[in-house]
Amino acid sequence: MSQDLVFYTNPMSRARVARWMLEEVNQPYRTHVLSFGLGMRDADYLAINPMGKVPALVHGDTVITEVSAICTYLADAFPQAGLAPAPTSRExxxxxxxxxxxxxxxxxxxxxxxxxxxxxxxxxxxxxxxxxxxxxxxxxxxxxxxxxxxxxxxxxxxxxxxxxxxxxxxxxxxxxxxxxxxxxxxxxxxxxxxxxxxxxxxxxxxxxxx
The missing domain is CATH 1.20.1050.10 (Glutathione S-transferase Yfyf (Class Pi); Chain A, domain 2)
Incomplete structure (x- = not known):
């Protein structure tokens, strides 16, 4: 999988939480800032997230939406950041x-x-x-x-x-x-x-x- 991370966000939304997680994993990523309304209803973005809201994260061919899902995904995709217990651990x-x-x-x-x-x-x-x-x-x-x-x-x-x-x-x-x-x-x-x-x-x- 390509290591390119593309982040769709608006700073006046809960996408701020996903931004924090992206900074924690310390991997390069590109940011697309979308305006509320027309920006999030653009056909190209709706193809990524039909809900027409942010955040969304694209990692290669994988699309992740919802803050909790993005945080969970990033913790597992970049285990070197130490942000999740090992899959087989008791925790x-x-x-x-x-x-x-x-x-x-x-x-x-x-x-x-x-x-x-x-x-x-x-x-x-x-x-x-x-x-x-x-x-x-x-x-x-x-x-x-x-x-x-x-x-x-x-x-x-x-x-x-x-x-x-x-x-x-x-x-x-x-x-x-x-x-x-x-x-x-x-x-x-x-x-x-x-x-x-x-x-x-x-x-x-x-x-x-x-």
Missing amino acids: RGAYYRWLFFIAGPFDAACTNHVLGFEIGNDAKKAATAGYGTLERVLNTLENELRWRDYLVGKQFTAADLLAGAYLGYEMAIGAIEKRPVFERYCANLIERPAAIKAQQIDNDLASHAV
């Missing part, structure tokens, strides 16, 4: 668990909360939603992080990148409360050189109002 299950906990229950619970869809004490709604309640989701994550720096083992993985990025964003916009455990966890992650570099790149792009 691989926990790694998958937290990757998809963030992509599934956490993201869904926060999105519903921002949109004003509240579960409250309605047991039927809680069962239908799948994640239960936002409070349950946050408590589950808080309890896991209370006595540790990383979600899996003793080193940073793609699961931490996803969790740190999403937690940081939701706290910044006031969608969830700034619990001390979450603030400590995120503060440790945003100081990573790749996180700083990715933020600088996207902040510069955002200043040009694409």
